[in-house]
Amino acid sequence: MDKILVVDDDPNIVKFVSLNLNEAGYQVITAEDGRRALEKMKETPCDLAVVDVMMPYMDGLQLTEALKRDYDIPIIILTAKSHIDDKAEAYQLGTDDYLVKPFEPRELLFRIDALLRRYKKEDSEQIKVGRVVINAHNYSVEIGGKVYMLPLKEFELFYHLAEHSGQVFSRDALIERIWGADYEGDDRTVDVHIKRLRSRFKNATDDFEIKTVRGVGYFLERKS
Template sequence: MQQQQLKGVKILLVDDEPTILQFLELGLLNEGFDVQTAQDGITAFTVAQQFQPHVAVLDVMMPGMDGFEVCKLLKKLGPIAVIMLTARDEVDDRVRGLTLGADDYMAKPFSFEELLARIHARIRNQFPNLLAEQSIGPFRIDDRRKEISYDGRVLELSPTEYELLKFLVINQGIVLSKAMILDKVWGYDFGGEENIVEVYIRSLRDKLGDKEHRLIRTLRGAGYRVDLT
């Protein structure tokens, strides 16, 4: 489980299914978030204006004003990170949502642990000032000192190894493709080969003592995933 020192992180949950809404609300309250809920788009926008959430978890299929329209309105309020939820996993839906400014997209059904990991990733990427040092499983990330500790031991990492391991750990539980890793760690204009990711992953495994690849897993044809459970 990812533990972070949170300073008033506010989450807005929007879903027209009361059971889902209550389940997510209880789970996120238990994680220490400040949570507000809404069951329709108009209420969501009204609540957001007063609440000013950092992250909105937003269902797409709602009566009246759908999630796409709500996303567009929320983005006009300020730098709100929007994670869209839908029962339909259609490419056109994902493209439309991302075009309107959504920051992430999840298809139902989903696990609470994955949603939590994605919320933490959005906070870390878009609101780093809300986080102090992060403790994620056996890892401790100190961005100010550019240090990562594993099981209490400070790892000797190059700047690129630090950024790669941080990206993997912060997104623990999520499969990250080589293309995504290259974009986030090396930059979109990186002109080298994708194989550089494999080289750095191998080095990190050596430094972590992860000989059996149980910590940094390879999913053939998909990418890499850090497993901390």
């Protein structure tokens, strides 16, 4: 499960961002300023940081510099319209993206997903789950020498769940990630594809299981 560090001295922003990230299946670590954020990173290393610019003790720009130097994780800067000039300095210090307040939670989620995928790209051409090898370059799944060629959306769904094994995704989150935000069908599409994946690999391997979290969504559990 990907861990997101959210740093802002406004408790309302922290609550708003944390709620949406939790619903999308991320684990959220929060801090109210830059100094506390670095302490939290030592305790629980995170995969990405969402950082406000204006904070006491250590502002977002100083924190960005420290995070890039010590951890090299992707960073999204949050800034008010009145401080939009901060983005130039933020980019010089290594930030990967920025959002202007107020912002739509969906926009933040899209940017987080894109950055995580970009940072993992070099390692994501092939995923191994026990004896199962999932190949992104040709949309195939190999199990014990047997190759399964999956339909595109079925493969992308399986790959996404395997890439984030243990992380629960709602149907809406999977629709947006696999089918796109402008998809006009209903979320039963996800259920149908999950059913096909379960059926396809039911007798082929016990290295993983796609589990249902009632009322929430799905996740892939590694068994080996």
